[in-house]
Amino acid sequence: MSILSGSNVPAAAVRRGRRRVGERIIEALLVIAAVVSIATTIGIVISLAVPTVEFFGEVSIVEFFTNTQWTALFADKNYGVAPLLVATLWVTAIATLIAVPLGLGAAIYLSEYARPGTRRLLKPILEILAGIPTVVYGFFALTFLNPGLVELWPGATKPEFQNLLVAGIAMGIMIVPTVASLSEDAMSAVPHALREGAYALASTKMQVATRVVVPAALSGIVAAIVLGVSRALGETMIVTIAAGLKTAGIPASPTEGAATMTGYIAGAGQGDLPVDSLDYLTIFAVGATLFAFTFVLNAISIRLVRRFREVYE
Amino acid sequence: MIKTVRGLGVASAALVLTVGLAACGSGGDDNAAGGDTGAELSGEVKVDGSSTVGPLSKAAADIYADEQPKVNVTVGISGTGGGFKRFCNGETDISDASRPIKDEEKAACEANGVKYVELIVANDALSAVVSKENTWADCLTVDQLKKIWEPGSKVNNWNQVDPAFPNEPLKLFGAGTDSGTFDYWTDAINGEEGAHRTDYTPSEDDNVIVQGVSGSKGGLGYFGFTYYEENADKLKVLKVDGGAGCVEPSVATAQDNSYKPLSRPLFIYVSDKGVAKPQVKNFVDFYIANIDEVVKEAKYVPLTEAQKTTLKSEYDSLPKA
Numbered sequence: 244m245s246i247l248s249g250s251n252v253p254a255a256a257v258r259r260g261r262r263r264v265g266e267r268i269i270e271a272l273l274v275i276a277a278v279v280s281i282a283t284t285i286g287i288v289i290s291l292a293v294p295t296v297e298f299f300g301e302v303s304i305v306e307f308f309t310n311t312q313w314t315a316l317f318a319d320k321n322y323g324v325a326p327l328l329v330a331t332l333w334v335t336a337i338a339t340l341i342a343v344p345l346g347l348g349a350a351i352y353l354s355e356y357a358r359p360g361t362r363r364l365l366k367p368i369l370e371i372l373a374g375i376p377t378v379v380y381g382f383f384a385l386t387f388l389n390p391g392l393v394e395l396w397p398g399a400t401k402p403e404f405q406n407l408l409v410a411g412i413a414m415g416i417m418i419v420p421t422v423a424s425l426s427e428d429a430m431s432a433v434p435h436a437l438r439e440g441a442y443a444l445a446s447t448k449m450q451v452a453t454r455v456v457v458p459a460a461l462s463g464i465v466a467a468i469v470l471g472v473s474r475a476l477g478e479t480m481i482v483t484i485a486a487g488l489k490t491a492g493i494p495a496s497p498t499e500g501a502a503t504m505t506g507y508i509a510g511a512g513q514g515d516l517p518v519d520s521l522d523y524l525t526i527f528a529v530g531a532t533l534f535a536f537t538f539v540l541n542a543i544s545i546r547l548v549r550r551f552r553e554v555y556e
Numbered sequence: 557m558i559k560t561v562r563g564l565g566v567a568s569a570a571l572v573l574t575v576g577l578a579a580c581g582s583g584g585d586d587n588a589a590g591g592d593t594g595a596e597l598s599g600e601v602k603v604d605g606s607s608t609v610g611p612l613s614k615a616a617a618d619i620y621a622d623e624q625p626k627v628n629v630t631v632g633i634s635g636t637g638g639g640f641k642r643f644c645n646g647e648t649d650i651s652d653a654s655r656p657i658k659d660e661e662k663a664a665c666e667a668n669g670v671k672y673v674e675l676i677v678a679n680d681a682l683s684a685v686v687s688k689e690n691t692w693a694d695c696l697t698v699d700q701l702k703k704i705w706e707p708g709s710k711v712n713n714w715n716q717v718d719p720a721f722p723n724e725p726l727k728l729f730g731a732g733t734d735s736g737t738f739d740y741w742t743d744a745i746n747g748e749e750g751a752h753r754t755d756y757t758p759s760e761d762d763n764v765i766v767q768g769v770s771g772s773k774g775g776l777g778y779f780g781f782t783y784y785e786e787n788a789d790k791l792k793v794l795k796v797d798g799g800a801g802c803v804e805p806s807v808a809t810a811q812d813n814s815y816k817p818l819s820r821p822l823f824i825y826v827s828d829k830g831v832a833k834p835q836v837k838n839f840v841d842f843y844i845a846n847i848d849e850v851v852k853e854a855k856y857v858p859l860t861e862a863q864k865t866t867l868k869s870e871y872d873s874l875p876k877a
Contacts, residue, residue, distance in 0.1 A: 316733030404729075517633065
């Protein structure tokens with residue numbers, strides 16, 4: 244944009260008419276781009292809302308949120324979303340616990356400690372991790388991580404064949420690059436004058452990193468973590484493969500296998516559900532719950548990012 | 557998210573289709589006694605019904621697409637009952653069914669003047685499998701299986717199934733809730749479609765069940781018999797006692813239905829108004845002429861020679877325009 248208008252300025256006086264036509268076309272294209280993404284969002288909301296309203300016409304919303312069983316596709320039907328919700332929270336929490344320290348550590352190293360050459364080499368490699376398809380992570384968790392986890396497990400009740408813990412670990416590894424790369428960008432953007440000021444006051448490298456750079460970049464770091472958590476919430480393939488589709492009650496421990504909200508949607512959507520049945524509507528009710536959940540999370544995070552924003556210069 | 561999954565479904569369907577066409581190329585053309593292979597047909601063939609028989613009709617449609625690309629065969633899966641409802645309303649040409657037509661459904665067809673013929677197109681069998689390390693269980697009765705799998709079951713150890721069995725935690729693997737296998741298993745073992753305990757590891761992917769059962773000493777799972785045959789080196793199959801002694805699942809015991817209650821015939825119903833349309837007649841001719849290929853593709857137990865003879869003579873008995 245800026246290059247474009249810049250190059251047009253000298254010619255503006257001479258060819259005013261043409262400039263206007265060109266600008267209008269570009270403006271129109273940009274408006275279309277903006278409208279398409281907004282319209283898509285509205286379309287998604289409507290396509291979720293209509294079947295969800297239909298679903299709640301048949302199942303009471305109180306049951307949906309208070310029943311502790313989700314057996315929508317069995318003969319004896321219960322429609323409590325809690326097991327799916329809790330499974331989602333388990334996996335997201337484990338993924339966050341893994342991704343935040345690893346991601347932040349990597350970001351601090353890359354931004355503050357690594358030599359420029361090392362950084363130029365390491366950062367792209369880290370970003371390649373973000374490009375691995377999630378289905379690969381899923382099978383990595385199921386066929387590689389989990390047998391190892393079961394082998395090394397200290398307790399008597401070993402983790403199940405598919406479980407939330409291993410799905411959470413794989414998902415944590417998956418979002419490390421997101422957290423690391425974006426946090427590193429935020430830290431690199433911290434003005435050098437701040438670091439130099441701290442060094443002048445006899446701070447060690449560690450003190451500069453943790454007490455000056457991280458607080459100054461906190462807004463960007465929070466945004467990076469939130470993006471990572473949002474990816475974890477909506478991630479489907481890893482949980483479907485590694486955590487399974489079991490929906491028996493609220494999972495009390497992450498060593499149990501359980502379907503998350505996305506896992507249920509994927510599992511039910513793959514099968515032979517007849518359209519226009521209550522079974523089919525459950526997919527949309529769960530999808531709407533997930534949508535609302537992510538929406539609230541994003542709203543909170545925007546507030547957090549604003550609150551921690553520090554403006555220099 | 558839903559889109560991604562659907563996309564994946566389409567991709568795997570496309571894969572199946574490619575495999576189907578490849579398989580067709582080897583043998584399908586030779587025995588395609590469909591008759592008027594020269595004329596290019598178009599139009600629609602509407603199939604609906606059982607989710608168990610659906611894969612058969614889909615396989616037939618996939619292979620048929622090579623022969624008559626302009627004929628659009630749609631295979632719905634509204635369930636056997638839902639399929640008959642539409643069929644007897646005259647909305648569909650072919651109805652997929654995993655059980656014979658009921659009297660009240662017959663009456664509905666009669667009331668709407670829909671004449672039809674019942675054709676057995678494949679044999680279906682499920683197998684209960686355990687780990688190779690399982691040395692104690694060889695045969696379970698239907699009652700024992702029911703005790704394990706019924707809704708609310710608290711059986712979590714092999715010694716609760718039979719006191720003679722060792723103290724070994726039971727790990728359960730089974731079909732996902734919206735597959736034809738799930739419907740059949742719950743109906744045959746627990747006496748009601750969809751009645752099933754919920755604390756087991758469900759999977760739509762039989763591979764996961766193979767991995768889970770073969771990897772846990774106390775594992776127990778079930779899936780289609782043909783899938784067991786492909787993985788016989790990794791798993792041990794259980795004999796099942798349906799009241800007349802222990803029977804091991806095999807092609808032969810599935811074909812003669814002595815492997816009870818986990819084997820059964822699968823049907824398609826074809827209406828007279830359906831075959832009056834040239835593309836429907838051509839499709840059914842093709843379906844029957846290539847029945848071995850279709851059954852193999854959909855991974856069911858093939859028909860015996862006697863069953864195939866009956867299939868052809870039954871089909872010939874339907875009045876055609």
